[in-house]
Amino acid sequence: MKKPLKITLITLGSLLGLVIIVVAIASWLVLTPARLTSIVRNQAPNFITCDFDIEQAELTIVKTFPEVGLKINDVLLINPMEDAPSDTLAYIDECVVTVDIKKFLNENLVLIDECYLDGGCVNLFIDEHGMTNLDIFPPSEPDTVEDTSEFTYGIDLANLKLNDVNLNYTDLSQNMIADINGFDLSAKAKMKGDALTGNVVASLNNIIYKQTSENSAMNVNLDALKFKGDVNMIGEKIKADVEASSSFLNYEGDGQYAELSNLNFKYNGDINDLDVVKGNLELGLDDMSFVMDNETYVNKADVKLITPLDATLSTMNVKLGASQLAFNNIFIDMIGEVAMPNDDILVDLDIKTNTLIVEELIELIPASMREELLDGIDVRGELYLAANVEGTYNENSMPAVNAEIKYNKGMISMPEMLPYPVTNFSTNIKADVDLNNKTDIYVNHLNANMSNSSLSLSGTIKDVMDKMYCNIKLNAVADLNELQSFIPEDIVAEGKIKLDATASVNNHQITNMDLMNAKVNGNMQWDNMNIVYYDTINVTADRLDVSLTLPNPVSEDLMNGLAAVEIKGTNLDARVADMIVAGLKDYNVNAQVSNILDDNVPMSVYADYSFSRIDASMDDMNFFANKPYGSVAMFMKENSNDATYIATYSGDSLSFKMGEEMSFDTENIEFNVSANYDDDQEDLLLQWNPHAGIKLNKAVFTMTDIPTPVYIPSIDFQYDSTGIEIQNSRVLLGDSDFELKGRFMDVDEFIRKEALLKGKLDFTSNYTDVNYIMEMFSGMGDTTVVAEEVVELDTVQKEDNPFIVPLGIDVTLNTKIDKAIVGEMNLHDIGGGLTVKDGILVLNEMGFTSDAATMELTAMYKSPRKNHLYVGFALHLIEIDIAEMIDLIPELDTLVPMLSSFAGRAEFHIAAETYLKSNYDPKMSTLRGATAIHGKDLVILDNETYRKLGRILRFKDKEHNKIDKLDVEITAFRNEVDVYPTLITVDKYQAVVGGRHNLNMTFDYRLGMSNPWLFRKLGIVISGDMDDMKFKLKRKSILDLGNPSGSEEDVHLIQETLRLKNLIYESIK
Structure with missing residues (x-):
């Protein structure tokens, strides 16, 4: 038999024995209250050791037979102790116990018809040394023989009542004081063997509890506590239906204060083996408040819990059925299981909420925290949460959480940070959080608007805490006119940007800038673009489209490329102060770049471009190109600053003007240029070592130093380090026209001033004005001759302008000229060799005819100084008129x-x-x-x-x-x-x-x-x-x-x- 039950039965048996003894004595003596009171007084010292007083004791056998009762009035127990608040241990106004003797004798039933205690108080005291005033019972002799007998009597407690009982408990060893006032109890119970049934109704007016220590103090008040319950117990199986309530409860201590106006508790279920609890539990807390350090954390909140409970106390295993926890308007539905075997906490719990009003949630945040976190911020919306928590919690493990968050009708106002409120904010996010393994987040959608701007996001982030694999899709619209506060103050940006982007990246790629293995695709559309930088640079466009791809798709032009970028639009205009104005029409640029983030890979850039029109001007310079297209590229060399550059260009008309000084126009132009930059060289051309091919059609070139425009019907030449190959060139210069074909050599050596520029060309012309051409090319090349002649300027007539042979070149022309004018002579059928070599002009067996004669000339002309010219010649004239010969060579006369x-x-x-x-x-x-x-x-x-x-x-x-x-x-x-x-x-x-x-x-x-x-x-x-x-x-x-x-x-x-x-x-x- 369980020890508590055994003690209860012994107590009831002792009470019954006492009643029987009293009855026996009463039967032997005269049954008067005085006599009975005296007897009780004499026998009491055998049971207690403290002072006592009994006003009266009497039997109720006469008026209650066959029920025998004992009534005791004004019982006082006194046990004084030092520092005790009172000498009185207990005082009882009236106590009545009635037993049915007949039931006891005939039916082995202990029927306590009535057990009544009316009025009284108990003062329990423990001093600093742990001594208590309840130590009033004499020591009992130890049992030498274990009592193995069974209690065969049934017990029927028909009516147990306590009325207006007060209790004071003082414990100086714990600095604890407790007062219980107005305790009432009404109970019924039956017991037979292992079976017990009962009913209890109890209440008390007030409980006051105080405890202090060196550093803290605690006060608890509980008012109007009520309890009722029904219990049915068979062996160690208990069925209980209990309720408890209180009208007021408060707690105060260590800067903390808590209170509630109503407490309600209900339980209906089974308790087996005092270990397994299975039933329905309800808990209600009304107007709950909590204050700490003068900060209100909970303010008059209503809390309710309803749960079907299945708990095993020994293993701390709790199973929750379809449960609901309510906090004001917050409702949390729960179902699942929590267990704590050993030091682990095992969880398998499903949780979901109702639609939560964000404004109400914010109101639950303490005021100081709310002001600190949300000062000037207004957040609204509807929130829904659902989660499954499953796993083990201990020092080395965390349970996995599968959660879903929904947010709708959201609004966020942050005037100090955002120029407009964020509206229509909504999202649906699912998260699989497993801190023992990996955490995945799924953003089904995230949408938000801000005035005319909007954002839409979706995607997944897997293994958030480690690898962080991201697959994200972004759609955004940004009205820059409304977002100027986010832009640096030196920049004005206007227009509307539409962005569509997808990205597949991970943490390693982001941290290590390993974008070669990332995947990013984006498209941006910028309408009504207007950018102003420092009030100096202004760029505008009706529409600009930019697309980006990471890494670059497989391309024949650039392998292992990091990025591919396409830029296109209908128009783009730029202005730099009042200096530069430029414009593009129908432009399209496709650019590719190598992995510039890898220091071991030389940088490479490649781009294709096309425009319907280019306009540009700077000061008095103007440039125009019609329908140009082509490519540009740069390839850096490994471990150096050297690089290879490539450019191609094709287009229709092109024009360039520099005020009144120079202009160039062409109806068609093509060129391809490549250059190998060598940082070790000093000369500009040698540094770049360009290779070029140029084709022109119907070009016109003017220059103030050239009296008439230069017309170029066509030109086609190639340039590289070995020389210039003129495949075709037709030029109209003044009244002259000529075609050049041939090659210039030793260009690099000429640039390095190590050799002359050599050339061999075929010069073909229908008509050539030699006078005009010599005037144009006079003095080309080395200009040191000019400095040598400064002292002679006063001695030379200003109108004299002799031809100065160019220096630094060695060029031979094989001429074929139909007609030409030289001096005053009109020549035709001209053929022969013309060589210019470093200041020396040579005509080698130059044959020609004129109206005067057929001629052949071999000559050499040198111009070391402007007033010191040299000419040597061998001239053969056939059938020339003597007068014309003298006109030709006046010196002959x-x-x-x-x-x-x-x-x-x-x-x-x-x-x-x-x-x-x-x-x-x-x-x-x-x-x-x-x-x-x-x-x-x-x-x-x-x-x-x-x-x-x-x-x-x-x-x-x-x-x-x-x-x-x-x-x-x-x-x-x-x-x-x-x-x-x-x-x-x-x-x-x-x-x-x-x-x-x-x-x-x-x-x-x-x-x-x-x-x-x-x-x-x-x-x-x-x-x-x-x-x-x-x-x-x-x-x-x-x-x-x-x-x-x-x-x-x-x-x-x-x-x-x-x-x-x-x-x-x-x-x-």
């Missing part, structure tokens, strides 16, 4: 004065060299040359003189003034001109003429007659000048005329020509 006296056509050879002045006048002191003239049927211009001579010398033809034949060879050296013996035939006369004259027109000539025979020994010496001519007759034999020219080669001319050609060859080799 000085060198050969008699030429101006003849008319007709002759063959003319000249080889000469001299230095020239800036106006091309020869410096006669430097003249050296030779010439040969061969003519027939020449006309003497002095016709009257000829007629007179004809009559005197009896010419056959006295009317026609002709010289039948003229062969003359002349050399010049400085100021002296030598005319070698020359045979002249006139009519039937022949004479040999030779001699010398000076440039001051003084002369010394000899003439010897050869025919007719009669005069063959006659000679004449002519000297003096043109104003004072002297004639002397001498014998021909003494004139030393030798053999005349005409029958032999022009020896002196040939020698001079060979010398000049050798000089030219040495100059240009």
Whole structure:
């Protein structure tokens, strides 16, 4: 038998024995109250050791028979102790116990018909040493023999009542005081064997509990506590239906205060083996408040709990049926199981809420925290939560949580941070939280609006606490006009941006910037774009579209690319202050970039572009391009700053203007450029080492230094480090047109100033104005000559502008020109070689014809200084009119004065060299040359003189003034001109003429007659000048005329020509 039950039965049996003894004594003595009171007083010391007093004791056998009762009035127990609040241990106004003797004797039933206690108080006290005033019972002798007998009587407690009982408990060892006032009890119970049934109704007016320590104090007040219940017990199986309530409960201590106005508790169920509790539990707390450190955490909240309970106390296992916990308007439905075997907590619990009003939830947050966290913030909406919690909680483990969160009709106002409230906020999020393994989050949707802006998000985040695999889809609309507060104050951004993006990334990729293995796709549309930076830079566009892909899809142009970006739009305009204005129309740029985040991979960039139009201007410069398209690329080299750059361009019309100084226009242009940047080089071109191919069609180039536009119908050339290959070029320059084909070599060496720029070109032209071209290219190349001539500027006439041969180049032109103008001459059918080599101009066997003659010229021209020019040439003219020859070479009239006296056509050879002045006048002191003239049927211009001579010398033809034949060879050296013996035939006369004259027109000539025979020994010496001519007759034999020219080669001319050609060859080799 259980010990509590055994004690109860012994107590009841002792009470019954006491009643029987009293009855027996009463039967033996006179049954008077006085006598009975005296007996009780005498027997009481056998049971208690403290002082006592009993006012009266009497039997109720007469009026209650066969029920026998004992009534005791005014019982007082006194046990004084030091520091005790009272000497009185207990006081009872009236106590009545009635027993049915008949039932006891006949039916083995202890029937306590009535057990009544009316009024009384109990003062329990424990001192600082743990001694108690309840220690009033004498020591009992230990049982030597264990009582194994069974209690065979039944017990029936018909009516147990306690009325207005007060209890005071003081424990100085714990600094504890408790007062219970107005305790009432009404109970019924029956017991037979292991079976027990009962009913209890109890109440008390007030409970006061106080406890203090060195650092704290605690007060508890409980008012109007009521309890009722029915119990049915068989063995260790109990069925209970109990209720408890209180009208007021408060707690105060250590800066904390709690209270509630009503407490209600109900339980209906089973308790088995005092271990398993299974039933329905209800708990209600009304107007609950909690204050700590003057901060209200709960303010008049109503809490209710309804749960079907199945609990095993030994294993701390609690199973909840469909339960509900309510906190004001918050309802939490629960079902599941919680267990605490050993030190672990096992949980398998489903939880869900009703629709929660966020404003009401915020009101539950303590005011100070609410002001700190939500100062100036207004949050509204409807919230729903559902979760399943399953797993083990201990030091090494956490249960897994599968939760769902729904938020609807949300609004967030943050005026200090957001210019407009966030409205229509809604989301549905599911989270699988497993801190022992991994946590996954599923965002079914997240939507929000802010005025004209909006956000929509969905996706998953798996393994949140570790790998963090993210698959996210984002759609957003941003009205920048309303979001200026988020933009740096130096930037003004306007327009509306629409963003659509998807991303598949993880924590490793984000932390280590491993974007090559991430997947990001995004599209941005920016309408009515307007950006102003520092009030200086302004960019506008009706619409800008940008798309981004990470990593770059497989591309033939750029392998292992990090990103692909496409930018397109209808128009884009930019302005930098009042300096630069630019605009794009219908632009499309597709760019790719390598993995720039990997230091071990050289950076590469590739882009394709196309535009319908480009306009740009800066100051007085303007640029325009129509329908350009092409590609650009950059490839960095490993472990250096060197890089390869590539660009291609194709387009229709293109225009560039620089004020009135320069302009360039073309109807079509194509070029491709590549460059290998070498950081070790200093010269710009050598640093970049460009390779280029350019094609132009119908281009026009103007420049203030060029009097007329340069028209380029077409040009096609290639440039690289080995040279420039001109595959085709047609140019209209003034009245000239020409086509160039060929190649320039040693370009790099020329740039490094290690060699001349070499070139071999074919020059073809229908018409060439040589004067104009020489004026254009005069002085090109090395400009040091200009500095050398500064001191001579005062001595040179301003209108003199001689051709200065370019320096630093070695270019040969194979010419084929239909027509050309050189000086005053109109030439045609020009062909031959033209070489310009480092300040030297050479014409090599240049053949051409004119109205005057057919010519061939080999010449060399040098311009070391502007007033010190050099020319050396060998000129062969066939059938040239003598007058035109003198016009061509005016100096001939000085060198050969008699030429101006003849008319007709002759063959003319000249080889000469001299230095020239800036106006091309020869410096006669430097003249050296030779010439040969061969003519027939020449006309003497002095016709009257000829007629007179004809009559005197009896010419056959006295009317026609002709010289039948003229062969003359002349050399010049400085100021002296030598005319070698020359045979002249006139009519039937022949004479040999030779001699010398000076440039001051003084002369010394000899003439010897050869025919007719009669005069063959006659000679004449002519000297003096043109104003004072002297004639002397001498014998021909003494004139030393030798053999005349005409029958032999022009020896002196040939020698001079060979010398000049050798000089030219040495100059240009």
